Every structure is written in structure tokens, then in C-alpha cells.
Amino acid sequence: MSTKLSVNVNAIAFLRNRRNLPWPSVEGLGRIALQAGAYGLTVHPRPDERHIRRSDVGILKDMIRKEYPGREFNIEGNPDPDFVKLVLAAKPDQVTLVPDDIGQATSDHGWDIATHKSFLTDVIGKLKSQSMRVSIFIDAEPELAFQAKDVGADRVEIYTGPYGGAFEPLALEREFRKVVATGKAAEKAGVGLNAGHDLTRENLPRLVAALPNLREVSIGHAITADALVFGMAETVRLFRMACGDKISEAA
Numbered sequence: 001m002s003t004k005l006s007v008n009v010n011a012i013a014f015l016r017n018r019r020n021l022p023w024p025s026v027e028g029l030g031r032i033a034l035q036a037g038a039y040g041l042t043v044h045p046r047p048d049e050r051h052i053r054r055s056d057v058g059i060l061k062d063m064i065r066k067e068y069p070g071r072e073f074n075i076e077g078n079p080d081p082d083f084v085k086l087v088l089a090a091k092p093d094q095v096t097l098v099p100d101d102i103g104q105a106t107s108d109h110g111w112d113i114a115t116h117k118s119f120l121t122d123v124i125g126k127l128k129s130q131s132m133r134v135s136i137f138i139d140a141e142p143e144l145a146f147q148a149k150d151v152g153a154d155r156v157e158i159y160t161g162p163y164g165g166a167f168e169p170l171a172l173e174r175e176f177r178k179v180v181a182t183g184k185a186a187e188k189a190g191v192g193l194n195a196g197h198d199l200t201r202e203n204l205p206r207l208v209a210a211l212p213n214l215r216e217v218s219i220g221h222a223i224t225a226d227a228l229v230f231g232m233a234e235t236v237r238l239f240r241m242a243c244g245d246k247i248s249e250a251a
């Protein structure tokens with residue numbers, strides 16, 4: 001079973017928002033990604049709407065449900081009251097809770113689960129009771145996988161930024177080992193495993209090979225960059241291959 005690819009369309013929304021015009025179309029490029037066999041789409045709406053707008057969420061959800069039933073919609077974000085309201089209305093397949101501050105440039109750390117234990121337990125319970133799968137964003141630290149299980153998370157998403165941003169061989173090896181140890185801990189803890197942030201066609205295959213339990217990766221920045229070179233459809237196919245997908249069956 002290959003690792004599933006969820007295409008994060010934040011960066012496309014970011015380009016669109018440079019002008020008060022509707023292109024590049026987040027819905028249109030999301031559709032091309034799904035046509036090319038992406039398993040799902042991810043959005044990470046931020047309170048300032050600098051890329052994904054609240055209005056994008058419903059449009060993408062409707063497009064996936066009508067045109068690609070069975071594919072997955074994943075919404076990521078910090079579960080403040082506005083975010084919780086948004087996801088309760090949108091009912092995505094998966095919600096990924098990320099502990100970002102308001103105005104944070106991009107996600108750069110996972111949850112301190114021990115400190116936020118009762119908050120996380122409550123919000124995870126609320127979202128699960130509405131039939132959404134809940135994943136929580138964690139740093140590459142094995143103990144956190146067990147803590148995630150304790151607060152009721154269905155999955156963890158390992159924050160792979162330090163792995164994706166390590167270019168010096170020793171640092172790369174150290175970060176790779178941390179991600180792999182945490183992924184193995186997730187299996188022991190009985191939580192599903194996702195990963196994301198700064199994953200590329202170069203750094204992904206090694207991770208997929210080391211972690212047979214890696215269910216899903218969400219990737220946006222590198223896919224958008226590669227799409228400028230190869231086009232969205234071809235890029236999705238290249239990333240599916242990096243996920244271990246043999247691309248034998250129809251999209």
C-alpha cells in the first residue's frame with residue numbers, strides 16, 4: 001500500500017491573492033490534482049486569510065464531494081473558536097490540529113501535548129463526535145505519539161520541517177532518524193501516521209521506504225514550485241511515484 005498524497009493548495013491561493021482577481025484558480029488546480037490521482041486536498045486557512053479564504057473551504061469541499069466522492073478533504077489549523085466553527089460547518093474527512101500563533105509565517109512546531117492535554121482532549125472529542133478523523137501535528141519525538149493516543153487523536157502528523165530543511169549530511173541523518181523513530185512509535189502507540197512540511201520529491205522516497213505505516217503526506221510548497229516547471233498534473237504524478245505509487249491503475 002502506497003502512502004497517500006494530499007495536495008496542499010495554500011500556495012496557489014497565495015499567488016491568487018496577489019491581485020483582486022480569481023486566478024490562478026484554487027478550485028481549478030485542486031481539480032487538476034485530483035484528476036491526476038491525488039488522494040485528497042489539504043488547506044490550512046489562517047486567521048488573516050492571507051492564502052486560503054473561508055469561502056474557499058466550502059467551494060473545495062463541494063467540488064470534492066460532487067466530483068471526487070471518496071477522495072479526502074483535510075483542513076489544518078489552530079482550533080480556536082472560529083476554526084472549530086469552520087470545520088464543524090465544512091465537515092472535512094480529516095482535521096489536523098496545528099498549534100500556530102496568529103500571524104505565524106508558517107507552521108514551525110508541533111503540540112506541547114502535556115501542557116494542552118485537557119484542551120486537546122475536549123476539542124478532539126468534539127470533532128470526532130461529528131465523524132471527522134482528527135490528526136495532531138507533533139514534533140519528531142517518539143514520546144509524543146503515545147501522548148497523542150492519550151488525548152484521543154486518530155493520527156499524528158509529524159512536522160518534517162527540520163528534516164526537509166537539513167542539507168548538511170549529519171544534520172539530515174539526525175533529523176531523518178528522529179522522524180523514523182517517531183513514526184515507529186506511532187505504530188506502537190496505535191495511532192495512524194501522517195507527515196508534512198517541506199517534503200519534496202527528493203526527501204520523500206526515503207521516508208516512505210523507512211515507514212510502511214506512513215498513511216498520508218500533505219505537500220504544498222514543493223508541489224507548487226514543481227508545478228511551475230512540470231505543470232500540476234505531471235507534478236502530481238511525479239509525487240505519487242515518490243510516495244511509492246506504481247501508477248498502474250487509473251487515477
Ligand SMILES: CC(=O)[C@@H](O)[C@H](O)COP(=O)(O)O
Pocket residue numbers: 010011044046076098105106107137196197220
Ligand atoms: C501544518 C503544516 O505544516 C502546513 O499546513 C503548513 O503550515 C502550511 O502552511 P502555510 O502554507 O501557511 O505555510
Ligand SMILES: NCC(=O)COP(=O)(O)O
Pocket residue numbers: 008042044076157195196197198199218219220221222
Ligand atoms: N501539513 C503540511 C502541508 O500541508 C504542506 O506543507 P508544505 O509542503 O507546504 O511545507
